[in-house]
Amino acid sequence: MGFFQKWSDKLSGHFEKGRPLHVFKSLFDAVDTFLLTPAAVTHNGSHVRDAVDMKRIMITVMIALCPALLFGWWNVGYQHFLSVGATPGFWQAFGFGFLRWLPMAVVVYAVGLTIEVCFAQWRGHEVAEGFFVTGFLIPMIMPPAVPLWILAVATAFSVVFAKEVFGGTGYNFLNPAIVARVFVFFAYPSVISGDSVWIARPGTCDAVSGATPLAVDVAQIPSDWELFVGAIPGCVGETCKIAILIGAALLLFTKVADWRIMLSVLVGGAGMAAIFHAVGMTGVPVLTQLLMGGFLFGTVFMATDPVTAAHTRAGKYVYGLLVGIIAIMVRVLNKGYVEGMMLAILLMNVMAPLIDYCVIRIHIRKRKHRIARSKV
């Protein structure tokens, strides 16, 4: 540590205003705070003494994502070898998937962090940690065959228009990772829907088709157990429900994610799925509906994003219920948009401030009534 400390002290002078390297100040700060504890302390106002800060929360989320990611690496390779008719060994599949994922992650981080650093420098902010989780999530919710340049465009779009225009990390009212996916969904529908994108293809090999369960007939949907284990074609990180549940357990244990949101999304989704199943609008049973596609991944990692979800306690229930209900509604009623979860979360991200506003107004009115009654 001493070496880094000395190095940082020595160099920091060059980045002050008026010095030649001032343009790179935000980049220097980012590296500096990544390696060392910042020396700045608060002098007035409220002091919160807590081990949990933004970096800690972000890292917890990333650790929670790791099981799903590790399984995703293996699954991407496994699906690929299966589709070309080979039976791969464990490490072979794992290695293939990792090499498939690596360029995606590199592109997302390179593009996203470059933009973040530029904005931070331009505005004189520090580089916030927010993009680490976003950049971690984006490759996990993309199909493994997505072209890298599209990934770069989507990342740039989401960082600029979902986050930076509103003021950066913490001010975004939309989840940037979902915005990236929705952007790809509407701008380049052919790379994220249909039946030939869910399996990684090597180079210019013939298209290997393998439908995502969401787009096929009821009879062709894999069994609940297969959906649960997740050795099926799909996005990189969302197929294995076991891994997602491990992540969920960690998030709930550390209280990084709110159980109210997760529970109410599940209740809303299950309720809506049961209604649709009961009236015969879909042949998909409730449990299958919840295990399919990105529903569970969205519930655990996307809907619970503390920045974009509702903040009030009652609001969280309303928010979660509506996410679940709308996700299943989009899925069942609109055959064109098979993945309703991302659209539902995005819509409710927009509604979350309104929900909070209503909850607070109701609360204020209740207390006013109580005061009025107690005075009488």
Next chain:
Amino acid sequence: MKKYLGPLNKENPVLVQVLGVCSALAVTAQLKPAVVMALSVTVVCALSNLIISLIRNTIPPRVRIIVQLLVVSFFVVMVDMFLQAFVYDVSKMLSVFVGLIITNCIVMGRLEAFALSHKPLPSLVDGLMNGLGYGLVLVVVGTLRELFGRGTLWNIRIMPQAFYEAGYLDNGLMILPPMALILVGSLIWILNRNPKNAK
């Protein structure tokens, strides 16, 4: 002279006053209808400015809005008929948006704010410049949307075939209205960030 050039830059009717946005979003999916729309609005704005300015001293203030509407709709109907006669395909594409020029706030705004209190010639120039300021935004947005959304400009293929063979895809979002809103927003952003325009 400088005062008349305002609409092209820091007094742009779309980007600063945020008027006429509805049609700016609706007709800019391709360049051709955007240009035709821009010219139509320019003609209507300039000529109705001229006419209102000529009769400004005889209009009773209480009924001035009715008179303005009458003049504007006269020119809009003229433009609509002209488009139907000479560029029928574009007229079809623009559909109701030509008729809706009557309600375009830029036209009414210039009549109220300028033509009613200025001489005919300056009014004509003012109308012309505001129409062009509106047109400028339409052309920029239309160019971006058609180029990246369809790979064409004025229905002529611009993106080389080699790009598509290398894996390039047209951006479907560009064709949809939300992207027009985002592009107009980005233009406003760029304009506001220009230090020369700082208030």
